[in-house]
Amino acid sequence: KNEVEQSPQNLTAQEGEFITINCSYSVGISALHWLQQHPGGGIVSLFMLSSGKKKHGRLIATINIQEKHSSLHITASHPRDSAVYICAVKGKNTDKLIFGTGTRLQVFP
Amino acid sequence: NAGVTQTPKFRILKIGQSMTLQCTQDMNHNYMYWYRQDPGMGLKLIYYSVGAGITDKGEVPNGYNVSRSTTEDFPLRLELAAPSQTSVYFCASSYVNEQYFGPGTRLTVT
Numbered sequence: 001k002n003e004v005e006q007s008p009q010n011l012t013a014q015e016g017e018f019i020t021i022n023c024s025y026s027v028g029i030s031a032l033h034w035l036q037q038h039p040g041g042g043i044v045s046l047f048m049l050s051s052g053k054k055k056h057g058r059l060i061a062t063i064n065i066q067e068k069h070s071s072l073h074i075t076a077s078h079p080r081d082s083a084v085y086i087c088a089v090k091g092k093n094t095d096k097l098i099f100g101t102g103t104r105l106q107v108f109p
Numbered sequence: 110n111a112g113v114t115q116t117p118k119f120r121i122l123k124i125g126q127s128m129t130l131q132c133t134q135d136m137n138h139n140y141m142y143w144y145r146q147d148p149g150m151g152l153k154l155i156y157y158s159v160g161a162g163i164t165d166k167g168e169v170p171n172g173y174n175v176s177r178s179t180t181e182d183f184p185l186r187l188e189l190a191a192p193s194q195t196s197v198y199f200c201a202s203s204y205v206n207e208q209y210f211g212p213g214t215r216l217t218v219t
Contacts, residue, residue, distance in 0.1 A: 004151070031206045043199060043210040050206075086151070090206060095140055095159060096167065097208065099151035 003027050006087050006100040013107050019074040021103045023087030026068065033097065034061050034072050035086040043086070046072070077107045110135050115200050115211035122190040122218045130185040130214050132200030140203040141183040143167075143175065145196040146213075152199065158183055190218045 004025045034046040047061040063070040087100040116131045139160045144152040154167030158177040174186040200211040
């Protein structure tokens with residue numbers, strides 16, 4: 001079993017829909033990252049969380065440390081949100097990240 | 110700031126050839142990383158460095174070497190390319206907990 005699991009693996013949505021992507025992890029962490037990767041493109045950091053909730057525009061990320069779970073929400077989704085969303089955790093006492101396999105999101109007009 | 114830059118963007122190698130993937134960052138970050146990304150898999154750490162002159166192995170170091178003579182540069186060397194090294198390679202640097210990724214190098218070994 002992977003230390004970082006994401007669900008779903010693939011997600012399609014109509015423009016305007018509310019999107020939720022989930023990330024569960026099995027190790028103690030100091031931080032959790034949500035990253036975005038566009039097709040053929042580089043990787044951009046969206047959020048870094050150690051507790052609670054963060055919001056940036058239409059994106060909201062939450063984390064529940066006790067349940068070892070994080071969610072990434074996209075409100076009013078748009079075709080330009082189509083990308084792979086990657087969850088990564090930084091374990092305690094380490095400088096290294098452990099990555100999930102990503103969730104591929106396609107938003108259709 | 111250019112951030113993290115990688116060269117080349119694409120490369121095709123024959124089995125047994127060698128090459129160096131270049132990575133440079135201009136943010137004065139101490140921590141730098143090399144990852145590979147295979148289809149359907151999460152990024153895997155190849156090597157990382159916590160500062161000039163210090164490097165350490167990640168999860169998948171076999172077939173690769175690194176050096177870190179300056180804070181800015183962290184090249185990744187493939188000595189004897191094998192088809193299993195066909196992948197997309199990302200370099201990253203970090204400050205505190207934030208990671209910054211380069212645009213990637215797509216390498217094919219045939």
